[in-house]
Amino acid sequence: MNLKVRFALFFSIMGPGIVTAFADNDAGGIATYAAAGAKYGYSLIFTMLISTVLLAIAQEISARTGAVTGRGLSDLIRENYGVKWTFFAMSVLLIANLGTTASEFSGIATSFEIFGVSKYLSVPIMAFIIWWLVIKTDYGKLEKILLILCITFFSYVISGIIVHPPWPHILVESITPSFSGTPAFLMMAIGVIGTTITPWGQFYVQASVVDKGITAKDYRYTRWDVLIGTFFTGFIAFFIIVATAATLYVNHIPIETAKDVALALKPLAGNYASFLFGFGLLGASMLAAFVLPLSTSYAVCEAFGFEHGISKSYKEAPAFFSLYTVLIVFGAVIVLWPNLSLYNIMLTTQVVNGILLPPILIFMVLIASKKSIMGEYVNSGLFNVIAWAFTFILVLLTLLLLLSTLFPEYITHSLGFLSL
Amino acid sequence: MNELKVLGEFYFSQLANKPIWDAKGKRIGKLLDMAMRWDSVSPHVTGIRYAKGVSSLIPFEWVASWKKDGLRLNTNFDPQKTYPLHDDETFIGKWLLDKQIIDLEGSKLVRVNDLSLSWLSHEDHQYLVLVAVDIGVRGLFRRLGVEFLLSRINNNFVGCQYIKPLENRTSALQLTREKEQLRQLHPADIADLFETMDYKQRANLLDALDSQQAVDALAEMELEAQVEMIIQMDESRASDILEEMPPDEAADILSELSVEKSEELLSLMESDDAEDVRELMQYEEDTAGSLMTTEYIGLPFWLTAEQAINELRRLAPEAETIYYLYVVDEQETLEGVLSLRELIIASPETPLKDLMHKKIVKISPYEDHEKVADIIHKYGLLAVPVVNDQDQVLGIITVDDVLELFMPERPRGEILSSLVARRHQPKGGHNE
Numbered sequence: 040m041n042l043k044v045r046f047a048l049f050f051s052i053m054g055p056g057i058v059t060a061f062a063d064n065d066a067g068g069i070a071t072y073a074a075a076g077a078k079y080g081y082s083l084i085f086t087m088l089i090s091t092v093l094l095a096i097a098q099e100i101s102a103r104t105g106a107v108t109g110r111g112l113s114d115l116i117r118e119n120y121g122v123k124w125t126f127f128a129m130s131v132l133l134i135a136n137l138g139t140t141a142s143e144f145s146g147i148a149t150s151f152e153i154f155g156v157s158k159y160l161s162v163p164i165m166a167f168i169i170w171w172l173v174i175k176t177d178y179g180k181l182e183k184i185l186l187i188l189c190i191t192f193f194s195y196v197i198s199g200i201i202v203h204p205p206w207p208h209i210l211v212e213s214i215t216p217s218f219s220g221t222p223a224f225l226m227m228a229i230g231v232i233g234t235t236i237t238p239w240g241q242f243y244v245q246a247s248v249v250d251k252g253i254t255a256k257d258y259r260y261t262r263w264d265v266l267i268g269t270f271f272t273g274f275i276a277f278f279i280i281v282a283t284a285a286t287l288y289v290n291h292i293p294i295e296t297a298k299d300v301a302l303a304l305k306p307l308a309g310n311y312a313s314f315l316f317g318f319g320l321l322g323a324s325m326l327a328a329f330v331l332p333l334s335t336s337y338a339v340c341e342a343f344g345f346e347h348g349i350s351k352s353y354k355e356a357p358a359f360f361s362l363y364t365v366l367i368v369f370g371a372v373i374v375l376w377p378n379l380s381l382y383n384i385m386l387t388t389q390v391v392n393g394i395l396l397p398p399i400l401i402f403m404v405l406i407a408s409k410k411s412i413m414g415e416y417v418n419s420g421l422f423n424v425i426a427w428a429f430t431f432i433l434v435l436l437t438l439l440l441l442l443s444t445l446f447p448e449y450i451t452h453s454l455g456f457l458s459l
Numbered sequence: 460m461n462e463l464k465v466l467g468e469f470y471f472s473q474l475a476n477k478p479i480w481d482a483k484g485k486r487i488g489k490l491l492d493m494a495m496r497w498d499s500v501s502p503h504v505t506g507i508r509y510a511k512g513v514s515s516l517i518p519f520e521w522v523a524s525w526k527k528d529g530l531r532l533n534t535n536f537d538p539q540k541t542y543p544l545h546d547d548e549t550f551i552g553k554w555l556l557d558k559q560i561i562d563l564e565g566s567k568l569v570r571v572n573d574l575s576l577s578w579l580s581h582e583d584h585q586y587l588v589l590v591a592v593d594i595g596v597r598g599l600f601r602r603l604g605v606e607f608l609l610s611r612i613n614n615n616f617v618g619c620q621y622i623k624p625l626e627n628r629t630s631a632l633q634l635t636r637e638k639e640q641l642r643q644l645h646p647a648d649i650a651d652l653f654e655t656m657d658y659k660q661r662a663n664l665l666d667a668l669d670s671q672q673a674v675d676a677l678a679e680m681e682l683e684a685q686v687e688m689i690i691q692m693d694e695s696r697a698s699d700i701l702e703e704m705p706p707d708e709a710a711d712i713l714s715e716l717s718v719e720k721s722e723e724l725l726s727l728m729e730s731d732d733a734e735d736v737r738e739l740m741q742y743e744e745d746t747a748g749s750l751m752t753t754e755y756i757g758l759p760f761w762l763t764a765e766q767a768i769n770e771l772r773r774l775a776p777e778a779e780t781i782y783y784l785y786v787v788d789e790q791e792t793l794e795g796v797l798s799l800r801e802l803i804i805a806s807p808e809t810p811l812k813d814l815m816h817k818k819i820v821k822i823s824p825y826e827d828h829e830k831v832a833d834i835i836h837k838y839g840l841l842a843v844p845v846v847n848d849q850d851q852v853l854g855i856i857t858v859d860d861v862l863e864l865f866m867p868e869r870p871r872g873e874i875l876s877s878l879v880a881r882r883h884q885p886k887g888g889h890n891e
Contacts, residue, residue, distance in 0.1 A: 109659045109660070117557050117570070118558055121556075121557055122557065122599060122603055123602070123603060125557075126603055249657060252687045252691065254691055343570070343596075343599055344569055344594060346567075
């Protein structure tokens with residue numbers, strides 16, 4: 040095969056990894072990265088870089104499993120671990136995704152508030168539009184428009200460069216692990232990991248690889264797709280942290296609402312900063328709000344053998360459509376609850392995602408290391424060690440968070456002791 | 460003593476992981492899975508896997524009683540007398556439970572939630588027979604241990620004569636039986652099944668179909684799905700199927716593939732078929748040439764009506780339409796046309812050249828689609844011949860090829876479900 044053919048093949052196959060990557064930097068993602076930068080300066084960049092590497096590993100496993108087996112993750116869990124484990128995994132996915140859907144709607148609400156529209160107006164209308172568009176139209180075309188909106192996030196990259204941050208200092212921070220045992224810091228760290236690597240992202244990337252009909256033969260191109268997507272997730276996240284750290288952290292401006300995050304774009308866009316931010320946030324939140332309820336319903340119905348598919352009628356696939364509708368309605372209602380901070384919804388759901396991630400990861404790694412399922416594409420020994428270590432670290436962090444919330448003094452003290 | 464007696468009815472989930480005691484009351488293990496043989500009419504259990512890491516089985520004959528709280532053996536347990544899994548046996552739980560199968564009655568993919576078994580006795584022999592698979596929500600709740608929540612809902616069973624597991628086993632007997640069952644499915648249903656399957660399941664189902672059925676099913680699919688199927692098949696199978704397809708459809712599919720891939724497939728096809736397809740592929744997308752098929756009926760002008768009918772019998776299975784017969788000379792130059800009706804009512808000795816119409820509506824392969832539609836519409840034709848500058852016939856365009864161009868895309872699902880509904884009125888029957 041010559042180079043041209045290879046490129047043509049790559050472009051026909053790319054998509055799943057890149058779409059997932061951009062949907063990963065959704066409302067919750069931006070809120071979390073910005074909060075990390077504004078509150079802890081550059082010190083969480085290290086966590087972010089690690090979680091990007093881990094994202095690459097996790098997405099690679101999912102995409103590979105999808106290409107080799109031609110099955111979705113929930114399907115594989117059901118066939119290999121039976122009903123009870125599937126029920127458990129699907130409950131985890133449902134809780135995590137309901138939260139994430141709510142966080143996407145907070146993103147939508149916030150971006151409309153920037154344009155001066157009340158959330159009590161924007162959220163119900165957008166929820167209905169999303170619900171209706173997915174059922175009645177061709178979602179593929181919409182996806183491309185939303186991806187273009189997401190490009191506005193590259194403005195953080197430009198902004199991050201023109202504020203002239205102390206690069207040598209950032210470089211040192213990026214490679215030195217810093218750690219503190221306070222519940223707030225742990226929560227932030229789990230949040231950063233939880234927003235980068237999401238349970239739904241793993242299900243989604245695998246499902247779309249399967250959906251594109253990619254087989255084991257073409258897998259090497261998909262690997263590039265996944266790696267390039269992961270790079271962009273990390274790249275943008277890195278600059279959001281840098282931009283917010285250089286503007287907000289340095290000037291001790293705390294973030295109280297997501298709108299404050301737009302301040303980091305001031306050096307680039309001046310007074311238009313909040314508009315730029317608003318468009319980007321809207322694109323990312325919509326992209327994820329489209330993808331999430333739909334892919335959740337697919338995964339759950341696939342696992343339990345309920346009829347599913349948007350081409351079916353409500354009568355043919357009642358469970359599918361009910362679940363889809365319930366997810367959107369609940370997501371919207373949570374956001375509309377009076378006196379609830381939108382920004383806190385975004386942050387909290389990322390932490391919940393981080394806590395719920397390990398069970399899903401364990402299933403993924405277990406399946407990808409089964410020779411009977413993966414054949415010659417089975418996880419290598421070294422790869423497995425990394426994957427397990429990573430899962431273990433995440434479980435440990437979650438436990439630490441739990442303990443530090445219950446006994447804050449004790450954990451802070453003992454961790455302080457460790458770092459000495 | 461000759462009649463069938465039902466000693467008990469169970470679900471697989473009720474027996475799974477239940478303890479097994481021998482005659483002395485010693486606990487030997489638990490029921491992990493059951494080996495099943497499906498040679499005669501009903502699939503029946505032949506052995507029990509009783510411990511992890513032990514590959515040998517407890518023979519079915521040792522079991523004295525099947526109860527929901529456990530199994531009791533009629534002998535003392537002796538590991539020496541257990542036996543390994545035979546080639547014609549399968550582990551029923553591993554093979555069916557939680558897996559997707561084709562429900563041949565409803566013609567769709569479903570997931571097996573539980574298995575329904577009956578413990579029977581007949582002429583001193585006892586059997587544990589697989590009766591049906593449970594695909595309902597109640598089965599799902601039973602597996603979760605909360606069946607009581609749904610005790611008012613009926614179970615949703617599919618009798619095991621109506622299931623087609625997707626993972627094939629090696630038993631040849633089983634395969635012929637499955638082929639027999641699959642023959643009842645309408646090609647449109649098979650097409651729909653294909654579209655909901657992943658590529659491995661597709662390969663398995665494809666192996667179980669005979670090649671005509673595979674071709675028919677493929678013909679029912681949209682071009683995009685056809686292309687995906689062909690790409691996912693191994694090359695030799697793909698080229699076999701392309702050979703069997705009408706050349707115009709094969710050409711459509713191949714022109715969607717990369718040049719390398721389509722050349723590779725063409726080189727694997729029989730040279731005659733490949734030649735036809737190549738010829739069709741050379742025409743631009745919006746020309747008459749791209750619409751036509753080379754499978755028309757051309758008869759030499761010196762035949763008599765009787766000879767022509769005999770010739771027609773030979774050619775008809777391959778041809779796209781037989782209502783128009785084209786009369787040609789040795790150089791394939793189009794001399795005339797006659798309809799099937801005219802041929803049948805003519806007296807047997809009349810030569811074709813006296814029967815045929817000499818004023819023929821024909822079209823060049825470089826005309827555009829609009830023009831083709833115009834002509835077919837204007838003259839009220841079922842098909843129009845495509846000829847080159849020397850009046851040699853290249854192929855024909857039928858009215859359905861043109862219709863397809865101008866109809867908005869059909870919502871597939873609805874058409875299919877009405878098909879299924881129609882087919883199911885006489886239960887399990889098959890009407891074309």
